[in-house]
Amino acid sequence: MLKIKNLHASVEDKEILRGINLEIKAGEVHAIMGPNGSGKSTLAAIIAGKEEFEITKGAVLLEGEDLEDLAPEERAHKGIFLSFQYPVEIPGVSVTNFIKTAINETRKGRGQEDMPANKMLKLLREKGELLEIDRKFLSRSLNEGFSGGEKKRMEIFQMAMLEPKLAILDETDSGLDIDALRIVANGVNKLRNKDNAIIVITHYQRLLEYIVPDFVHVLHNGKIVKSGGKELALELEEKGYDWLKQETVS
């Protein structure tokens, strides 16, 4: 589904990603871990199409198509979803209105009609229940005054509503309390199927106990320095990153 080939990227002449190779197939879950500042969010933003980063070498392909010339919204229409590490606030725009706009603009981008209002309502109700979202949130301004955990839950709610092909969850677990983590992870698991794929960026093994990855990659200094199965996450939890950092130097 997603293929990243020797990706180099920089911002203001500072190289952040230095040759990333990664292949993700439909139905898979990949976890990306790595120290602060290693380039995880940058990688996520580049896949989503943030323009401030410049791809200096390599390519990102979605189902064989080079994404380089696609605007962020076109990538979204193709089914890419990013759960932001720091979701932004949009004052005065209700959660419902925002989601409605997102769904209908995406449908328009795909040449489909608007979603009928009753279908939208039904979907809101269903997914709201799945993620145990209090109805009062639907009429509040998007993320305005939401707690850190509430913002993250709202991101996954949007994911559930948009049903993306490829979802990237950037530290969705940070800020969630124990119960919320379970609810959110549970929600994500329900959305998993053989046709979609998920990239989970996290610092903690705990999330991966709920959302069990097929592969774990360690990003350091803009490169994937180690890949493995779900055990790798446990090993990292135990040993930290120093041993890997040393390995790369050598």
Place this chain on the structure above:
Amino acid sequence: MAYTEEELKKELETKEYEYGFYTDIESDTFPKGLSEEIVIAISKRKEEPKWMTEWRLEAFRIWKTMKEPEWANVTYKKPDFQDIIYYSAPKKADPNKSLSDVDPELLEMYKKLGISVDEQKKLQNVAVDIVVDSVSVATTFKKTLAEKGIIFMPISEAIQEHPELVKKYIGTVVPKTDNFYAALNSAVFTDGSFCYIPKGVRCPMELSTYFRINQAGTGQFERTLLVADEGSYVSYLEGCTAPSRDENQLHAAVVELIALDDAEIKYSTVQNWYPGNKEGIGGVFNFVTKRGICEKNAKISWTQVETGSAITWKYPSCILKGDNSIGEFYSIAVTNNYQQADTGTKMIHLGKNTKSTIISKGISAGKSQNSYRGLVQIGSRAKNARNFSQCDSLLMGNECGAHTFPYIEVKNKTAQIEHEATTSKIGEDQIFYCNQRGIDTEKAIALIVNGFSKEVLNKLPMEFAVEAQKLLEISLEGSVG
């Protein structure tokens, strides 16, 4: 004695002028320029009673002694008042005809503008009085209104049919001497609406007037007079659209609202005059005087969405004369490209326990300048007066400007005044977030702007709010490259 070259030229010019004047008076458009003769001709053309002609002439004489105000935060080349046509009427116009008699081309034009003058309006409970180029061509629902004793008609008709009402109230809120543009309007106004709601009557529908500038080089000087008698209620919608053109056009309207004891007036405007092109050429100059007076327990609420005009100079105001009266001002002003807006309100508290609320939302894009100018004045007898003002500015890009000029004058110590102001910028992060959710940048901006303006949009009647939202979207198109 021999003519000098100069004298010859002068006489030729004068002759030509006279000739032009007389022939043109026969047709539907007056010659350019303003003089006592033109004022008299307008009055005659409108078949006005003598007192009205005198009233106009007095206004004209006052105007001649006045200067254009210069205190506003706008710069422009002053209009040449002798280069304006002060009266023009579209052909085949007859207010007494039914819609089917109206020129189909005109109706087609309204359709393009999204103005429907058909039965749909009835279903939507809107009575429409259309002003095209200064003369009403269609009036609907007069009958339904008449049953309740409500008078809603072009002001020129009202001058003839209800002279006692017009005479009693015209110029009482905005006197001829008020300001340069108001004086000019008083001298030359050609149409506009008159509305009277009798005692205790709740107007059963939203009253609506669409104004539109039609012929090249025509100035528009509407006069609106709205009287809500004791205990009555009315909601009035005013909307403007104007097609593209290169020449600057002057628009100087006067709106007077009178809310007698316990009456309530809700006055909503969507203003979309031609703003000029991307380079700042052309566009309407909009110098408007809008003011209302509240008697005891009365309430006047101004809501405006201003997206058009090259220059907007406009301060819908309330004189809170009666005890316990309430004034409200809700405004969204959008400026893009080279537009300049200097708008705001005046709340004059004279009575006891008077209350006013001001919510102003300014949105600036391109190289535009957007100023809020507000005056809250508490008179010495206005015990326990209260005001709340909130002015928010939203900036798009680095080349535009937002300014707030709040003036507060308090002569009574019991007054409570609160003022809040914020300035924010549409962030790249917000736009990227929307993009990521499949919403393109244009739509994202519309969404963010709508969110920013929500408090004011919510004050508009439903049908109008939808139009206003569309207008916000259209006027900000292409503002982020």
